[in-house]
Amino acid sequence: MEDKHTVGYFDRNVPEYSDYRLPHVVEAIRKHAGTDAWVVDVGCGVGNILESLMRETGIRHVCGIDSSAACLQKTKERIGCETIQGSVVDDAFMGSVERKFDFVLLMAVLHHLIGTTRRQSKRQAFAAVANCLKLLKPGGRLIIGEPIFYPRLTMHALFYVKKAITSVTTERIPIFGYWNNIGAPVVSYYTYEDLLEMVKAAGGLEVEEHYLDPMRVSMLQRAALITRRLDVTIIARKTV
Numbered sequence: 142m143e144d145k146h147t148v149g150y151f152d153r154n155v156p157e158y159s160d161y162r163l164p165h166v167v168e169a170i171r172k173h174a175g176t177d178a179w180v181v182d183v184g185c186g187v188g189n190i191l192e193s194l195m196r197e198t199g200i201r202h203v204c205g206i207d208s209s210a211a212c213l214q215k216t217k218e219r220i221g222c223e224t225i226q227g228s229v230v231d232d233a234f235m236g237s238v239e240r241k242f243d244f245v246l247l248m249a250v251l252h253h254l255i256g257t258t259r260r261q262s263k264r265q266a267f268a269a270v271a272n273c274l275k276l277l278k279p280g281g282r283l284i285i286g287e288p289i290f291y292p293r294l295t296m297h298a299l300f301y302v303k304k305a306i307t308s309v310t311t312e313r314i315p316i317f318g319y320w321n322n323i324g325a326p327v328v329s330y331y332t333y334e335d336l337l338e339m340v341k342a343a344g345g346l347e348v349e350e351h352y353l354d355p356m357r358v359s360m361l362q363r364a365a366l367i368t369r370r371l372d373v374t375i376i377a378r379k380t381v
Contacts, residue, residue, distance in 0.1 A: 165374040178243040184250035188216030235272035248286040262329035271343040303327040345381035
C-alpha cells in the first residue's frame with residue numbers, strides 16, 4: 142500500500158517542515174506526560190518536530206518512524222534518537238513495533254498517504270489512524286495535526302491535477318509561493334469532519350481536545366486557491 146512516488150520525493154528532497162503547529166502538542170505533553178513518558182513521531186521527517194518537543198517539554202524518550210531512509214538518517218544525525226523505518230499503512234509493520242508509547246504524533250502525514258484515487262487515499266488515511274492505536278499504551282494519546290481545506294470539490298480537483306502533472310515531471314510547480322503548487326508531491330487533503338470520522342472509525346479513541354486555527358496565508362493566495370484553509374489539532378485518548 143506504500144506510495145513509492147511520495148517516498149521517493151522525500152528521499153530526494155528531505156524537506157524540513159515548519160514546527161508552527163506545535164503549541165497545542167507541547168501543551169498536551171506538558172499536561173499529561175509522566176517522568177518516563179515516551180513519544181513517537183510517525184512520519185517524523187528530518188526530526189525537527191521531535192527536537193522542538195524535547196526542548197519545549199523536557200521529554201527525554203523519543204522515537205521516529207518514517208518510510209524515508211534519507212529522512213531517518215537526518216533524524217539520527219540531529220537528535221540521536223531511536224528510529225524505525227516503515228509505513229504507517231503497513232498493518233504488519235505497525236503491529237510488529239514492540240515498544241508502546243504514551244504519545245503518538247501524526248503530524249501533517251495523512252494528506253501524504255496517496256492511492257490511485259481520492260477514495261483509495263482516504264482509505265489509507267483511515268488505516269493510518271487505526272494503525273496508530275497499535276503503538277499506544279492504554280490511556281495514551283494520539284495527536285493528529287493536519288491542514289484542512291474547504292470545499293471538498295477543490296481538493297478533488299487539486300489531487301487529480303497533481304496526479305497528471307507528476308506523471309510527466311517530479312518537480313514542484315509553485316503557484317503564489319513554494320508551498321502552493323501543482324507539482325510534486327501529490328496530496329489528498331481532508332476536512333475537519335473527515336478527520337473526526339477517521340478517529341471515530343478507529344475505535345477505542347475518545348477525543349479530548351481539538352483546535353481549529355486559521356492558516357497563515359495572504360488574501361492573494363486565498364483568492365487564487367478559491368478555498369478556505371485551516372489548521373487542525375486533535376488530541377484523542379486511547380480508552381481500551
